Amino acid sequence: MVFVEVLSFDVWGTLLDTSKMFSLLVNELAKALGVDMNERRSVEKALLRVYEKCRLRRRLDEVDGFNIVVESQKLLANELGTTHDVVLEVIEKAFSVADPQHLAYTDTVPTLGLLHKLGFRMGVVGNAVFWSSRCTREVLEKLGIAKLFEVMLFSDTTRINKPDRRIFLLFAKHMDVEPSRVAHVGDNVIEDVGGALSAGMKAIHIDRKRKNKTVLKELGLALISELHQVIEVLEEL
Numbered sequence: 001m002v003f004v005e006v007l008s009f010d011v012w013g014t015l016l017d018t019s020k021m022f023s024l025l026v027n028e029l030a031k032a033l034g035v036d037m038n039e040r041r042s043v044e045k046a047l048l049r050v051y052e053k054c055r056l057r058r059r060l061d062e063v064d065g066f067n068i069v070v071e072s073q074k075l076l077a078n079e080l081g082t083t084h085d086v087v088l089e090v091i092e093k094a095f096s097v098a099d100p101q102h103l104a105y106t107d108t109v110p111t112l113g114l115l116h117k118l119g120f121r122m123g124v125v126g127n128a129v130f131w132s133s134r135c136t137r138e139v140l141e142k143l144g145i146a147k148l149f150e151v152m153l154f155s156d157t158t159r160i161n162k163p164d165r166r167i168f169l170l171f172a173k174h175m176d177v178e179p180s181r182v183a184h185v186g187d188n189v190i191e192d193v194g195g196a197l198s199a200g201m202k203a204i205h206i207d208r209k210r211k212n213k214t215v216l217k218e219l220g221l222a223l224i225s226e227l228h229q230v231i232e233v234l235e236e237l
Contacts, residue, residue, distance in 0.1 A: 065155025
């Protein structure tokens, strides 16, 4: 039996709430463009359209992890009829006013703290779109949890997008551990579960709308609805 020694985490949608960050972005974009609250929905739709388009492009490996950030910003600017510089300024402003405690799921900090106390080594394997990993790192630092991660790999710095197995294997190499001893936790079936399993890791899929947790030991896969359940399923994987 191979026991899990190391945990890697996706960030947005797993530790931090993407929808709350998108809401902040939409508010700041609306202000910058002089859009009233009645037209705010059109800004939100444009953001989501570009987001889905860029997620598909990175899954198809049509653009690397660094260029997808710049491309997503330019596509959003084009959708909104503004400039790349304006979008950049809005992103910086949104993160400057963001409350890290508001962005974090309520179970994020306590669960990571407990896992650290239990002796698990931890790190991050994350994708980037719209904003660079620098912004994400700053939020994690302000939350006081960045120090719990030995390694943080992001698609914009490695130029490798999840679900490419190479970024997961690179993480295992940095942590000096066999992939089979790593469990990756994330909210996306393709990017997190698919990528981790293809690298020979175990995978834990979190969906906060799910009702029950399930462990499929033969697949090295666990399905959870709350982050603290990571601790429970690790013994069964």
